[in-house]
Amino acid sequence: MSRQQHIAAQLRAIRARIVAAAQACGRNPAGVRLLAVGKTFPVEGLRAAQSAGQDCFGESYLNEALPKIAALTDPAPEWHFIGPLQSNKTRGIAEHFSWVHSVDRLKLAQRLSDQRPTGLPPLNVCIQVNISGETSKSGVSPNKLDVLAHAVAALPRVRLRGLMAIPAPNNDVDTQRAAFRRLREALEDLNAHGLTLDTLSMGMSDDLEAAIAEGATIVRIGSAIFGARG
Ligand SMILES: *Cc1c(COP(=O)(O)O)cnc(C)c1O
Secondary structure: OOHHHHHHHHHHHHHHHHHHHHHHOOOOHHHOEEEEEOOOOOHHHHHHHHHOOOOEEEEOOHHHHHHHHHHOOOOOOEEEEOOOOOHHHHHHHHHHOOEEEEEOOHHHHHHHHHHOOOOOOOEEEEEEEOOOHHHOOOOEOHHHHHHHHHHHHOOOOEEEEEEEOOOOOOOOHHHHHHHHHHHHHHHHHHHHOOOOOOEEEOOOOOOHHHHHHOOOOEEEEOHHHHOOOO
8 A cells, every 4th residue: 555545544544433433422523623633744644635635734843834834735725733832933823824722821822913914814723721730731721711711812813712632641531531521611611701612622543532522623633644653
C-alpha cells in the first residue's frame, strides 16, 4: 500500500469510529468534526489526507505550520491552531488561522483580536481549560473560566466558540468520561450565564469514543491518521 493509500485507509477507519461512537449514544455523526492534527508530519501526508477528503487541519507550532499553509492552497483547507500560545506568535496565528483552540489568558486573546486582519472574518477561538489539575501547565483553571470567557466573548475580532481540554491520558473509559464531562458541564454553565457557545474540542486518538459520548463537537486526531510521531 502506498503512503497515500495508507493515510486514506486510516482516515476511513477514524471516520468509522466517529460514526459508531456517535450512533452508540444517539448523536448525529455530522455533529462531530474530525480535525486532522498534522504536527510533526510532513506536508505530503497532509496532502494525502486532503485528497482523501479531509478539509481541516490542526497545527501546534506556528513556524512548522507556515510552510504547510503556504504549500496547501489548492484548495486551502481550514487551519486550526491547537498548540501553546506565545505573545510573539499571535500575529502570525491571527493572520493565517481560522481557529485557535488554546486561548488561556485574556492578554493573548486581546492580541489575537487586535491583530486579526480586517479583511478576514473574526477568528474563532476556544478557551483551553485545565480540567485535570496538576498534570498540565496549559489551560485556565476552572474557577477562573467564567471571568475569562465573558472577557474574551466581548472582544471585537475574535468569536468565542467554546472550550478545549487535553485531559491527562488514562486507559479507563469512566475516568476519561469524567474529565470530558467536566468540560461539557463548564460549557453548559457558561451558556446558562448568557453565552452561546457551540463547540467542545475534546478527544484524541486514544479517547475519542469517551469524548463523543460526553458531547465533543471537534475531535483532534493525529497519530491514528498519520502514524506514530518520532
Ligand atoms: C498532538 C495533539 C493532538 C493529537 O494527538 P494524537 O494522540 O496524535 O491523536 C490533539 N490535540 C492536541 C492539542 C495535540 O497537541
